[in-house]
Amino acid sequence: MKNEFKVIANLIEKDKRVLDVGCGDGTLMKFLKDNKNVDCRGMEISKNKVQKCIEKGLTVIEGNAEKDLIQFPDKSFDYAVLSQTLQAFLDPELVINELLRVGKKAIVTIPNFGYWKVRLHLLTKGTMPITKTLPDEWYNTTNLHMCTIKDFVYFVKSRNFKIFKSLALNDKNVTLINNSNLGFKNLIADLGIFLIEK
Amino acid sequence: MNKELKLKTLLVQKPLKLDCGKIIQNFPIAYETYGSLNEKKNNAILAFHALTGDQFVTGTNPITKKDGWWSYAVGPNKAIDTNKYFVICSNVIGGCMGSYGPSHQDPDTKKIFGANFPVITINDMVNAQYNLLEHFGIEKLFSVVGGSMGGMQVLQFVSNFPNKAITAVPIACTSSHSAQNIALNELGRQAITADTNWSEGNYNIENKNPNKGLAVARMAAHITYLSKKGLQEKFGRKLQERDDLKFGFDADFQIESYLRYQGSVFVDRFDANSYLYITRAMDYFDLAKRFNNNLSDAFKKTKTKFFIISFTSDWLYPTQENKDIVIALNAIGVDVGFVEIESDKGHDSFLLDVPDFLNTLKNFLNKSYLNN
Numbered sequence A: 001m002k003n004e005f006k007v008i009a010n011l012i013e014k015d016k017r018v019l020d021v022g023c024g025d026g027t028l029m030k031f032l033k034d035n036k037n038v039d040c041r042g043m044e045i046s047k048n049k050v051q052k053c054i055e056k057g058l059t060v061i062e063g064n065a066e067k068d069l070i071q072f073p074d075k076s077f078d079y080a081v082l083s084q085t086l087q088a089f090l091d092p093e094l095v096i097n098e099l100l101r102v103g104k105k106a107i108v109t110i111p112n113f114g115y116w117k118v119r120l121h122l123l124t125k126g127t128m129p130i131t132k133t134l135p136d137e138w139y140n141t142t143n144l145h146m147c148t149i150k151d152f153v154y155f156v157k158s159r160n161f162k163i164f165k166s167l168a169l170n171d172k173n174v175t176l177i178n179n180s181n182l183g184f185k186n187l188i189a190d191l192g193i194f195l196i197e198k
Numbered sequence B: 001m002n003k004e005l006k007l008k009t010l011l012v013q014k015p016l017k018l019d020c021g022k023i024i025q026n027f028p029i030a031y032e033t034y035g036s037l038n039e040k041k042n043n044a045i046l047a048f049h050a051l052t053g054d055q056f057v058t059g060t061n062p063i064t065k066k067d068g069w070w071s072y073a074v075g076p077n078k079a080i081d082t083n084k085y086f087v088i089c090s091n092v093i094g095g096c097m098g099s100y101g102p103s104h105q106d107p108d109t110k111k112i113f114g115a116n117f118p119v120i121t122i123n124d125m126v127n128a129q130y131n132l133l134e135h136f137g138i139e140k141l142f143s144v145v146g147g148s149m150g151g152m153q154v155l156q157f158v159s160n161f162p163n164k165a166i167t168a169v170p171i172a173c174t175s176s177h178s179a180q181n182i183a184l185n186e187l188g189r190q191a192i193t194a195d196t197n198w199s200e201g202n203y204n205i206e207n208k209n210p211n212k213g214l215a216v217a218r219m220a221a222h223i224t225y226l227s228k229k230g231l232q233e234k235f236g237r238k239l240q241e242r243d244d245l246k247f248g249f250d251a252d253f254q255i256e257s258y259l260r261y262q263g264s265v266f267v268d269r270f271d272a273n274s275y276l277y278i279t280r281a282m283d284y285f286d287l288a289k290r291f292n293n294n295l296s297d298a299f300k301k302t303k304t305k306f307f308i309i310s311f312t313s314d315w316l317y318p319t320q321e322n323k324d325i326v327i328a329l330n331a332i333g334v335d336v337g338f339v340e341i342e343s344d345k346g347h348d349s350f351l352l353d354v355p356d357f358l359n360t361l362k363n364f365l366n367k368s369y370l371n372n
Helices: A003-011 A027-035 A047-055 A064-070 A092-103 A116-125 A149-158 A182-189 B122-129 B131-136 B149-160 B177-195 B198-199 B210-225 B228-234 B256-271 B270-285 B287-291 B295-299 B319-330 B346-351 B355-371
Strands: A017-021 A041-044 A057-061 A077-083 A105-111 A162-170 A173-178 A191-197 B008-010 B029-035 B045-049 B084-090 B143-145 B167-170 B303-312 B336-341
Touching: A003 A027, A003 A077, A003 A105, A003 A162, A003 A191, A017 A027, A017 A092, A017 B008, A017 B167, A027 A041, A027 B210, A041 A047, A041 A064, A047 A057, A047 B336, A047 B355, A064 A092, A064 B319, A092 A105, A105 A149, A116 A182, A149 A162, A149 A182, A149 A191, A162 A182, A191 B256, B008 B131, B029 B122, B045 B122, B045 B131, B045 B149, B084 B131, B122 B131, B122 B149, B122 B270, B122 B303, B149 B167, B149 B270, B149 B287, B149 B295, B167 B198, B167 B355, B177 B198, B177 B210, B177 B270, B198 B210, B198 B270, B210 B256, B210 B270, B287 B295, B295 B319, B303 B319, B303 B355, B319 B336, B336 B355
Parallel strands: A017 A041, A017 A077, A041 A057, A057 B336, A077 A105, B045 B084, B045 B143, B143 B167, B167 B303, B303 B336
Antiparallel strands: A105 A191, A162 A173, A162 A191, B008 B029, B029 B084
16 A cells, blocks of 8 residues: 555544545555555546445445535545645635545645656756656646645645645655644655645 | 146235335235255345336246346356345235235225235235245344345335344335336336326226237337447447438337347236336335435344445446435444446446456355354
């Protein structure tokens, strides 16, 4: 299981109710279910990945987070998880609001466009950056709204959401992000992980 | 129907109050079982059939000599694995395969009911079938499963008996018959009753049969079970055993010939009055009605784990209507999964060889059984 999921799993206590939005093949859900006795639900848009979840015995709803989160009542989950998908929505702000409505807390991870390799790629090559977390070309990427760790922190603050934890992930390295090191972490992390609440 | 064949039946002695207000008792429910009930009696699946189905889910139907209606899904090592599960299916009341219906004798008049059989509902069908649980001494079913009208019965079952099934799989169905659904059923009923042989429902007594009307009803309904794309691919404008149009009203096109055939084989196995009664029951189905139109309230007490399946090309009970059930269940935190299967085989997809569907069903049941 990728390091990102281990970090997310560490943020979630035992016996909680979790909604994994864009749950993919269900790897994280399966881990949470097996290791933390979490009551997990997933939402996934890809039919193929939905099948993978069902093969794992997971409860999954085929759907689109931008349209289908509305069916869940307020605060019906302890955590709503959104892993590396925010940038692919037409309206990321709406999705964040929905996550914070259905979940008591939300865990959001973003591929960091401020990562030094991304910046260097653009600076030296002058073409759209391609990295491990951003593997696609500009013409076939599903990403519509790329942001940096700094952008996300500013956004969350501007909406007066509470940030419980901000983590910078670089390969196997997980470090805390705070006000004083934000600029630096924005440079060295390729992924940001945030635990937030409305 | 076929009188020589011995059908398994349960004679329900307890009175059952129908939604129409009438009380029936000492009525038969014809059923069939597949696989074997384990010692703990926790491997039973109650399968509900659709409009024209019967208790013969799989194997060879002894009446029609054809494969059972859900042969693709039910059997050893299949999606509903009869090596593992004990599958029970019964003919709905109002039906014509041995369960209490319009071709039975009215105990009061000693005449065949015909159109004097009480109008039954999906709720009545489910309440009648519930007696099978007691008959087999099953405290809790592992699953209730069904497509189309079978799916409606699944929903009704969980609503009526919130603690009697561990899992529920309503497939290609709706919680409420739409105006379009009712309209299509009415078309079929009008075809039957317009046939003079119908004789106000007394054709059995008069030794007649409204075969033409019933065949037309079946033909019209059959179109609704298929998708435009599926029909086009299978038939297109292909001609039936001729090189050119004949400028007449014979079956020039293969699709015409196919529909006529479907109509003609249907009348051999189905009773016209049953068709009227069962389509009526479907039209009356509106699960939320008793709950002030709040569908969630219909499931409020349940702990049953749901899995809802729809098909992309099903325009009779489209994905959105299936999704509405998912939404209602999620609103009250019921454990519900949902998947829309890609298929161009229309509403009938659930009865056909659609591997994605069959695998999904198999995975859901087997994983739930393991975790059970």
